Amino acid sequence: MRISFHGADQDVTGSCHLIQCAGKKILIDCGMFQGGRDLSEENAEDFGFAASEIDYVLLTHAHLDHCGRLPLLVKRGFRGEIIATAATKDLARLVLLDSAHLQESEAKFQAKKFARHSDAEPPEALYTLYDATRCFDYFGREAQYEHGIHIAPGITVTFYEAGHILGSACVYLDLKEEGKHCRVLFSGDLGSNGRKILRDPAPPPKADVVVMETTYGDRLHRSLDDSVAELYQAIHTTFAHGGNVIIPTFALERAQEILWYLREGVERGILPAAMHVFLDSPMAISATEIFRHHPECYDEESASLFKQGRDPFHLSNLHITRDLADSMAINRINGGAVILAGSGMCTGGRVRHHLKHHLWRKNASIVFVGFAAKGTLARKIIDGARSVYFLGEDISVNANIYTINGFSAHADRDELLAWHQHTHAKKTFLVHGEEDVMHIFAKHLKGAGHTDVIIPSKSQVFELCNNQ
Structure with a gap:
C-alpha cells in the first residue's frame, strides 16, 4: 500500500493524490x-504516473483545482471509472466545459500572437471541448453520503459530507492487502460550520492516515453575522457616495450564498428594495440552476424555503447577464448597483473588465469574499497595491477595498483541528495550503494530539500499511 502526491503539495491548487493497493x-x-x-x-507536464494505469478517480468536488485536469487524464489514456456524488458530477460538467472553452480561446490568442512575433510553434490548448466531452463518458457510479462502494477486492470507498460546495465530499478508503489493513481519509476541501444553503461537514470516521487541506490553517474566520x-455596510456606504459595488465571485457556492444574503437583506429592510443586482457570470448562472436540482444537499432552512415554493436566490431587481453585450452595458451604470462576476481571484472572466472600469474610482467599492492565492490579481489588490497591471493597462487602485473572510467556504484553523480530532489519526499528511501556513498548522496539530505530521513534496511516495 502506497500513497504518492502529485499536486497541492506545499501549494493551494492542483490537488492530485495516488493510492496503490491490491x-x-x-x-x-x-x-x-x-x-x-x-x-x-x-x-x-507529466502527471508523475501513467494515465492509462489509473483504475479509478474519486472526485471530492467540482472546483477546477480538484477536477480541472480530468480531460487531460482521459486525453493521455485514462479508461477507468470516475466516482463522485450526483451534484459533483453535474457541476464538474459545467466547470470542465467552461475550462475547455477557455483553453481553446487562449490557444487561438497565442496562435495569433506567435504569428506576428515568432517563428516558433504556438502552444496547444491543454485540452479541447472534445476532450472535455469525452471525459464525461468515464463518470460512472454516483456516490451517496455514508454509503460504502466496493470498488475492488480489499478496497471500499465511502463519501462523507464536506460542506464546502454543493456535492463536496471527504473520501474514506478502507484498504486491505496481504493481511495488512489501513483506513485512509482524504478531507478534500472542508467547509465552515453554520453556513447558509449547505449542511455542515459531517463528523469524520476514525482513520489511520489522514490527508487534509490547510487553506486557513493559520487563522480564524470572522463571525458570519459580522x-x-x-x-x-459596504453597500450602504458605496451607494451613499454614488458608486457601485463589485464582488469578485466564485461561481460555485459563493455566488449563491451572496445572492442569499442580498435577498435576505432586502426582505428584512436592511438593503434598499430598489437595489439592482447583476449576476454577470454565465457559469454562476448555470451553477445556480444546478443548485435548484439538488435539494439532497441543502440544510434544513434552504430545504424549507424550496418546499414553500420560494427561491432563496431570487431578488426582484436581479439581472441575469449571459450575453457579453449585456455585460458590457453594466459599466454604463454609474451608481447603485451590486455586480457579482467571476473569477473570484480575478485571474480571468468578466470581473476584470468591471475592475478596469471601477478600480480607479474613489466612490466604488471592491468586496472580496473568498480566498486569493499568491500572485493573483485579487491578492495584489488585497495586499495593498496602489496600481495593478492587467488587460494591457496600469490601473490605479483608488476604490474602497473590503476583505471579508467570514464568507469563506473553507474551514478555519479551529474547525480543521476539531475535524481532525475525530479521526484519531496516527499519521497526517498536510496538503492544499501555502507552505508557511502548513508549518503553522502542523505545530497546532502536534500540540493538540498524538499524530505524526508530514508535509509532502511533489512526487514523494510513502508506505501506508500497518500490520493489523
Missing part, C-alpha cells in the same frame, strides 16, 4: 494548478 491505482482528484504565475507548462453586517 493491484489497483486510485486517484483522489485531478486538479488544475492556478495562480498568478504562468502555469500552462506545469499543467501540461461578515454579513460588513457586506451590508
Whole structure:
C-alpha cells in the first residue's frame, strides 16, 4: 500500500493524490494548478504516473483545482471509472466545459500572437471541448453520503459530507492487502460550520492516515453575522457616495450564498428594495440552476424555503447577464448597483473588465469574499497595491477595498483541528495550503494530539500499511 502526491503539495491548487493497493491505482482528484504565475507548462507536464494505469478517480468536488485536469487524464489514456456524488458530477460538467472553452480561446490568442512575433510553434490548448466531452463518458457510479462502494477486492470507498460546495465530499478508503489493513481519509476541501444553503461537514470516521487541506490553517474566520453586517455596510456606504459595488465571485457556492444574503437583506429592510443586482457570470448562472436540482444537499432552512415554493436566490431587481453585450452595458451604470462576476481571484472572466472600469474610482467599492492565492490579481489588490497591471493597462487602485473572510467556504484553523480530532489519526499528511501556513498548522496539530505530521513534496511516495 502506497500513497504518492502529485499536486497541492506545499501549494493551494492542483490537488492530485495516488493510492496503490491490491493491484489497483486510485486517484483522489485531478486538479488544475492556478495562480498568478504562468502555469500552462506545469499543467501540461507529466502527471508523475501513467494515465492509462489509473483504475479509478474519486472526485471530492467540482472546483477546477480538484477536477480541472480530468480531460487531460482521459486525453493521455485514462479508461477507468470516475466516482463522485450526483451534484459533483453535474457541476464538474459545467466547470470542465467552461475550462475547455477557455483553453481553446487562449490557444487561438497565442496562435495569433506567435504569428506576428515568432517563428516558433504556438502552444496547444491543454485540452479541447472534445476532450472535455469525452471525459464525461468515464463518470460512472454516483456516490451517496455514508454509503460504502466496493470498488475492488480489499478496497471500499465511502463519501462523507464536506460542506464546502454543493456535492463536496471527504473520501474514506478502507484498504486491505496481504493481511495488512489501513483506513485512509482524504478531507478534500472542508467547509465552515453554520453556513447558509449547505449542511455542515459531517463528523469524520476514525482513520489511520489522514490527508487534509490547510487553506486557513493559520487563522480564524470572522463571525458570519459580522461578515454579513460588513457586506451590508459596504453597500450602504458605496451607494451613499454614488458608486457601485463589485464582488469578485466564485461561481460555485459563493455566488449563491451572496445572492442569499442580498435577498435576505432586502426582505428584512436592511438593503434598499430598489437595489439592482447583476449576476454577470454565465457559469454562476448555470451553477445556480444546478443548485435548484439538488435539494439532497441543502440544510434544513434552504430545504424549507424550496418546499414553500420560494427561491432563496431570487431578488426582484436581479439581472441575469449571459450575453457579453449585456455585460458590457453594466459599466454604463454609474451608481447603485451590486455586480457579482467571476473569477473570484480575478485571474480571468468578466470581473476584470468591471475592475478596469471601477478600480480607479474613489466612490466604488471592491468586496472580496473568498480566498486569493499568491500572485493573483485579487491578492495584489488585497495586499495593498496602489496600481495593478492587467488587460494591457496600469490601473490605479483608488476604490474602497473590503476583505471579508467570514464568507469563506473553507474551514478555519479551529474547525480543521476539531475535524481532525475525530479521526484519531496516527499519521497526517498536510496538503492544499501555502507552505508557511502548513508549518503553522502542523505545530497546532502536534500540540493538540498524538499524530505524526508530514508535509509532502511533489512526487514523494510513502508506505501506508500497518500490520493489523
